[in-house]
Amino acid sequence: MKREIYDEDHEAFRASVKEFVDRSVLPHTDQHIADKALPREFWLEAGKQGLLGLEIPEQYGGAEAGDYRFNAVLQEELAKVGAAYPTCHGIHADITAPYIVELGTDEQKERWLPGVASGEILLAIGMTEPSGGSDLAALKTTAVRDGDEWVINGSKTFITNGYSCDLVVTAVRTDPEKGPKGITLFGIEATKEGFSRGRKLDKVGMEESDTAELFFENVRVTDAEIIGELNMGFIHMMQKLPQERLACSIANVAHAKQILLETIQYAKERHAFGAPIGTFQHIKFLLADLVTRIEVAEAYIDKCVLAHSKGELTAVDAAKAKWYSSDVQGEVLEHCVQIHGGYGFMNEYRVARAWRDARVTKIWAGSNEIMKELIGRDLGL
Ligand SMILES: Cc1cc2nc3c(=O)[nH]c(=O)nc-3n(C[C@H](O)[C@H](O)[C@H](O)COP(=O)(O)OP(=O)(O)OC[C@H]3O[C@@H](n4cnc5c(N)ncnc54)[C@H](O)[C@@H]3O)c2cc1C
Structure with a gap:
């Protein structure tokens, strides 16, 4: 089905993203896997090409696109390479940067945004x-008040880009009595005394993304590091999580779609019993089923992207997009592995890696159970 959300500007942007992918990503993917991280050159190249600052105002070196469809194009093209790319990029540019752009003080924006872009x-x-x-x-x-400073103690885990990041937007309890109304966001620079990181966590998939535990031992910050308002961190996160869930949904569908297209090709080329396996009715019907599922999911996500571009995406719709897209992704990739037979279980085949990489999408950005909890609450249940 022809998609209708993108115009020629978005497609021109897609061409420049593809050029970046061909030049600066595809030749290095094996190295990224071996290193269990994306190198700084990846980020600097992406920055040079204007791919880190879609959310950032021009005065701070960004592109200030003001149209979420450009973010969606970027997520799609990176997802075609591998699920970790839109994840790492998204955490940086699409998920965390907006906290600084929309909630940061002028001083914070001047200090951090040019380097982010x-x-x-x-x-x-x-x-x-x-x-x-x-x-x-x-x-x-x-975070406990001590004169003009706050003293932060605690730890975070499963943090994407955690091993290599320079700045962590961190949710911290500033009032022990007030539950969700006692949480504040701080921008904590990795050079702060008392900040440390654990090893790169050993994950089942998405090796290219570095994921780490972070430790805060008497880390001293001031009010100048508060992002947004004191004790409003929980509300700030709730306001920003729909964009995070939408970004994940876009990547989930684009990732599964790419592997499905490759699997269709495989089914045309692989022979058994003297015929291409795709001609067996079981596999033909299965691929027909999967292509339909992907297109239906994509149509819903496209509607969400358009709604978000107009500032109309609800938290509940984003929750539906997130759980459904990760479910479809998992189902599609499970069948794609099967269609590849034994090769589907070999790490050198993209389908095998994709299947492992995708498992986490039902867990993160709010687990699918939590998404259904949000949707259920909206039903008045
Ligand atoms: C690779 C990776 C990268 C990540 N990146 C980041 C990151 O960059 N930053 C960050 O902050 N976090 C990150 N996360 C963390 C991720 O968001 C959490 O793992 C996720 O929110 C679930 O939290 P948990 O693991 O503590 O599970 P728990 O909260 O302990 O939940 C365990 C199980 O119980 C279920 N459950 C919990 N409550 C309910 C309920 N009310 N009803 C029904 N079921 C329920 C959950 O769905 C889950 O199945 C990442 C995780 C991974 C694996």
Whole structure:
């Protein structure tokens, strides 16, 4: 089905993203996997090409696109390479940067945004803690007032870009009595005394993305590092999470679609019993089924992208997009592995990696159970 959300400007932008991917990403993917991280050159190249600052005002070196469809194009093209790319890029440019752009003070914007746009300051977002991620309001990392400063103690885990980031937007408890109304966001620079990181976590998939635990031991910050308002961190996160979930949804569908297209090709080329396996009715019907599912999911996500471009995406619609897209992605990739037979289980085949990479999308950015909880609440249940 012809998609209708993109015009020629978006397609011209897509061409420049593809050029970046061909030049600066595809030749290095094996190295990224071996390093379990994206190197700084990836970020600097992306910055040079204007791919880190779509959300950032021009005065701070960004492109100030003001149209979420450009972000969507970027997510799609990176997802075609591998699921980790839109994840790492998205955490930096699409998920964390907007906290600074929309909630930061002028001084914070001047201090951080030019480096965010150029790739010299890599961002991460620290919400999840070892004691739990779904119940964000129960987070335990604390900031205690000491004169003009705050003293932060605690830890975060599963933080994407955590091993290499320069600045972490971190959710911290500033009032122990007030539950969700006692949480504040701080921009914590990785050079702060008392800040440290654990090893790169050993994940089942998405090796290219570095994921780490972060530790805060008497880290001293001031009010100048508060992002947004004191004790309003929980509300700020709730306002920003729909964009994070939409970004994930776009990548989920684009990633699965790409592997499905490659699998259709494989089904045309691989022979068994003297015929291409795609001509067996089971596989033909299965591929017909999967292509339909992808297109239906894509149509819903496209509607969400358009709604978000107009500032109309609701948290509930983003929750539907996130759980549904990750479910479809998982189902499609599971079948794609099967269609590849034994090769589907070999790491050198993209389909195998894609299948492993995709498993986490049902867990992160708010688990699918939490998405259904939000949707259920909206039903008045
Ligand atoms: C690779 C990776 C990268 C990540 N990147 C980041 C990042 O950059 N920043 C960040 O802050 N976090 C990040 N996360 C954390 C992620 O968002 C959390 O793992 C997720 O929110 C779930 O939290 P949890 O792991 O503590 O599970 P828990 O909250 O302990 O949940 C365990 C299980 O219980 C279910 N559950 C919990 N509450 C309910 C309920 N009310 N009803 C029904 N079921 C429920 C959950 O759905 C889940 O299945 C990342 C995680 C991974 C794996």
